[in-house]
Structures are given as C-alpha cells and as structure tokens.
Amino acid sequence: MSALMDTVLIERTRALIPEEHVEQKRMFGGTCFMVNGNMLVCISKRGLMARVGKEQAAEALSRPHASPCEPSGRPMPGFIRVEPExxxxxxxxxxxxxxxxxxxxxxxxxAAKKPKKAKSGKAAE
Structure with a gap:
C-alpha cells in the first residue's frame, strides 16, 4: 500500500469514528485510533489491525482476507489482521x-500512563 493509499485509508477510517473520546496515535508502524484510551483499529501499509476481542475472534476470522494478528511471530489474542483487499x-x-x-x-x-520519573544516581539528601 502506498503512502497516498495509507493516507486515504486513514481519512476513510477517521470518518467512520465519532469524535468523542477518540485519539489518533502512531503505533505498530501505523496510525492507530484509540477510543477512551483503548486501541480500536490500526492502519498500516499491511492493511488493518482490528481489536475485536476474544469472543468475536472466530466470527472475525471467518471473514474474507482476515487472519490472526501475529506481529513478531507472537499471537495477539482478540486482534485480527485484515489484508488491504x-x-x-x-x-x-x-x-x-x-x-x-x-x-x-x-x-x-x-487511563493514560504517567511518565516514569528518571532515577538519579545520587542518594536523596
């Protein structure tokens, strides 16, 4: 998928998600849409990664062009990869x-994670 197609897919996806409580972030080598701090979908050159939950996974996997999401060879239960087609x-x-x-x-x-405080090598005085 080209960068232009990637941008178009991001715009198409954004149009489907209500504004309230939605955040767009760069993650997993793509653009993720978060709802209330939870990942909804991620758009990348490989297609779409959708978080459907374990209960809906079998139904989702029965759809055309769907496969288990296994980045780095490790399965991500409840996440489905959808080919661009x-x-x-x-x-x-x-x-x-x-x-x-x-x-x-x-x-x-x-809740958003708070940044960790840097540890200094000095003991507190």
Missing part, C-alpha cells in the same frame, strides 16, 4: 470498524 470498499471498512467498536466501546476507559 478486505477493506477496499467503504462498506467493508465500516463493517470492521463497527465490529471493533462493539468490543472496545464496552471496555472501561484506559
């Missing part, structure tokens, strides 16, 4: 975003 139409993309929203919007808000 599986999100070419607005209807297909909306279906994936809605499936992810069903799961993620039911999760409690994830």
């Amino acid at each position: 599986g999100i070419e139409t607005d209807e297909d993309l909306k279906s994936w975003v809605n499936l992810a929203r069903n799961y993620v919007c039911a999760l409690p808000p994830n």
